[in-house]
Amino acid sequence: MSQNETQEEKVPNIDVERDVGNFSYQTTYDYDAGKGLTEATIDYICDVKGEPDWMREFRKKALKVFNDKPIPLGWASEDLKTIDLDRISYYMAKGRPTRSWDEVPEEIKQTFERLGVPEKERAFLAGVEAQFDSESSYSSMKEELFKQGVIFVSSSEGLMKYPEIFRPWFGKVIPIGDNKYSALNSAVFSGGSFIYIPKGVKLKQPLQAYFRINAEEMGQFERTLIIADEGSEMMYMEGCTAPQYETSSLHSAVVELVALKGAKIQYVTVQNWSSNVFNLVTKRGLALEDAEIRWIDCNIGSRLTMKYPAVVLRGERARGEVLSIALAHDGQHQDTGSKMIHAADHTSSNIISKSISIGKGRASYRGMVQMPRHLKHCKNNTECDALLINTNSRTDTYPAITVRGEGNSVQHEASVSKVSEEQIFYMQQRGIPEAEAMSLAVNGFVNDLVREFPMEYSVELRRLIDLEMEGSVG
Amino acid sequence: MSLEISSLNVSIADKQILKDFNLTIPKGEVHAIMGPNGTGKSTLAKALAGHPDYTVNKGSALLDGEEIFGLEPDKVARKGLFMAFQYPVEIPGVSIANFIRAAVTARMNKEASDAFSATAYYKALYAKMDELKIPREFTARSVNEGFSGGEKKRCEILQMAMLRPKYAILDETDSGLDIDALRIVAEGVETMRGPDIGIVVITHYQRLLNYIKPDVVHVMYGGRIVKSGGPELALELEARGYGWVEKEFGALV
Structure with missing residues (x-):
């Protein structure tokens, strides 16, 4: 129908693959640690942030671990070698917005339009506003949270203001030496959230990073620690589907969750990276007795994403779940999956992973399920489904399931399908x-x-x- | 106004199936095409719909005067040609409601599709479903996934009713075994039948025609139509089988 043809012509072809890379501006920062990583970089970060000595020591110890650990090339993509660590800026922060909306590329504005990104978020995402205008939009909600005793601040503020809650759990779920990139994050992290939900408090609304975000928080080395006290419930959402103003090609976040007895945490991530980004993330939750942790994760884009959200089921009847969607386009590799470490009787876990490979995109699933011999009545269900769009798309599945002892059960299903002609x-x-x-x-x-x-x-x-x-x- | 097919030659994988095929379907009429297996009945339907596996070597198909060969299948569909599939394809995870909505809005320009509210859509959808006696919960199911033969046919007829094609081709070549499915197709055709639509029912068995009264019956053999007549021709085929067709027309093809 001719009407339809006109419609097709009207819609501009937006370069959402962004093979040409993300959009960026020339920017000067008020604080800049310079390129490369040494002890001096860490001293600079600690001085600027005014951090206590214990944190300075923690960071320096982490730097040493990072330098000592080899790149995990035994199983990971060779692509990791191409990250030039000496050319990365490890800490940059600025106080004021330095550009106008007019400078934002037209196609990015159109993409915001088509995605329906709320007006007030666009300017921030485009890097036009250093500070997301959260005060006006969320102040009433913040007040309510405060009344309930909820702490929701940046990780930097958390470690300074609430050391008695922060310090006992920080770096405990994911220790410095867990892997090379968690060590890197431990050395140079800035930004990310610290959240504490008091006993029995059940939040009805999800908490979002938008609440407290600013230019520094949007960092490449985010560090988030969430503690849900006994019987509490919360949901956290991070990321957004819109293309983001990128400052660096290496993102290495660490997220630690602690669900105490009977607590429930849901952590939702939607990330849409441009195709020059290495996104190497360590996410792990610790679930005590009757607690529940759910990771809901969607990864789109990036050159290489390596992310395997994990739950350590430490207390009896604890439950863990990972639901993940990964989409890999030409030149992109989504290496995602999940780990479920059963460490108590009657624990159960569920992993559902769906990946889509388009063109020469590659999606890999890596799963690890552990049930040691002494445990009884543990259950895991794993389903991973891959969809290939073109004949040259690629998908791989690497499940590692270790089940010992009697009375534990594991189900694994995997499928690969194509959209048929x-x-x-x-x-x-x-x-x-x-x-x-x-x-x-x-x-x-x-x-x-x-x-x-x-x-x-x-x-x-x-x-x-x-x-x-x-x-x-x- | 008609669907006018002339001198049509179609091959699949270098094997010629349709040979100088001619047929005109005027609006307002229901035609039946019958014939032995392997004579090219399904090929006709798929070639008209623009299936990429079928090569049109020669001939034309004018839909109300406009050529449809050479167009992408979705354009042929938007011009007003609907094909009810013999074996409708499953589309996991896509609900019937969303699927039909996508098809309906594909026929609108941007302004109209932006203005097309969910309420207006569901009102129209439910009205058609009531007319076709389809229960409401049907639309929440994924398209054709795990459907019985009868449910698949019901889904096809609902789509046809919602999309209001100018010409519809119903490929029911092998489905003669499922009486329930046949009855649904027949009822759908009777509901749709009217001055604004031309309908072609392709079938192997006369049984379907117990429920549909075609205006014209065509006998197809060896890739072309060899005989046309009124509804009595279907009864003759039923009584005598296809053997005589082969005897009488075998030499011609």
Whole structure:
């Protein structure tokens, strides 16, 4: 129909693959540790932030571990070697916005428009505002949180103001030496959140990083620690589906969750990286008796993402769950998965992973489930499904399941599917253009997981998948 | 106004199936195409719909005067040609409601699709479902996934009713075994039948025509139509089988 053709022409072809890289500006920072990483870098960070001595020692110890540990090339992508650690700036912060909305590239504005990013968030995401204007939008909510005794601050503020809660758990779920990149984060982290939910407090609204974000917090080495005290419940959301103003190509975050007896934590991540970013993240939760930890994770883009959210099921009847969606485009590698470490009787875990490879994109699943011999009545269910869009897309599955002892049970299912030509023809016969048909099939593939995301994220996610699918066929 | 197919030659993997095929379907009429297996009935449907595996070597198909060969399948569909599949394809995770909505909005320009509210859509959808006696919970299910033969047909008929094509081709070549499915297709055709639509029902067995009264019956053999007539022709085929067709027309093809 001719109307439709005109419509197709009107919509500009936005470069959402962003193979050309992210958008960035020339920026000067008020605080800049310079390039490269030495003890002097750490002293600079500690001095600027005014951190206590114990943290300075912690960071320096971590630096040593980082330098001593080899790049994990035994199993990980060779691509890790291409990160030039001497050319990275490890700490930059600025106080004031330095550019105007007019300087934001037109196609980025259009992408915000199409994704439906709220007006007040656009300027911040584009790097136009250093400080997200959270005071006006969220002040009433903040007040309510404060009344309930909830602590929700940046990790820097957390370690200075609340050392009695912060220090006993910090670096305990993920110790410095866990892996090379958690050591790096421990050495130079800045930004990220510290959250404490008091006993029995059940938050109805999810907490979002937007509350307290500013230029420094948006760092490449975020550090988040969440402690949910006995019987409390909370949900945390990080990231966003919009393209982000990037300062660096290396992102290495550490997230530690502690769910005390009977507590529930849900941690939701949606990340959409540009294709020059290395995203090497360590995420782990500790679940005590009757506690529950759920990681809901969506990774789109990046050159290489390595992320395996884990739950250590330390107390009886603890439950752990990881739901993850990964989408890899040309030149991108999503190496994601999950670890479930059963360490008490009657613990149960569930892993559902769905990956989509488009063009030459590659998605790998790595899973680890451990149930030692002395445990009884532990259960794990693992499902990983991969969808390949083109014949040259690639997917791999590396499950490692160690189950000892009797009375423990494990289920593992894996599938690889392709969007078939007959499916596309069927949809096209109903008048749906080929690219849109492909989007529908992909959205259908992840539909049951997308439903688990909070409403606003799931809507954005669907739009984002539509954008990613444009130009992937034909 | 008609769907006019002339001198159509179609091959699949270098094997010629349709040979100088001619057929005109005027709006307002229901035609049945019958014939022995392997005579090219399904090929006709798929070639018209623009299936990439079928090569049109020669011929034309004018939909109300506009050529549809050479167009992408979705454009052919938007011009008003609907094909009910013999074996509808499963699309996991996509609900019938969302699928039909995507198909309906694909026919709108941007302003109209932006203005098309969920409420308006569901009102229209539910009205059609009531008319076709389809229960409401049906639309929440994934398209054709785990459907019985009858449910798949119901889903096809619902799509046809919502998309209001100018011409519909129902490929029911092998489905003669499922009486329930046949009845659903027949009821759907009877509901849709009217001055604004031309319908072609392709079938191997006369049984389907116990429920549908076609205006014209065509007998297809060896890649072309060899005989046309009124509904009585279907009864003749039922009584005599296809053997005589082969005897009478075998030499021609």
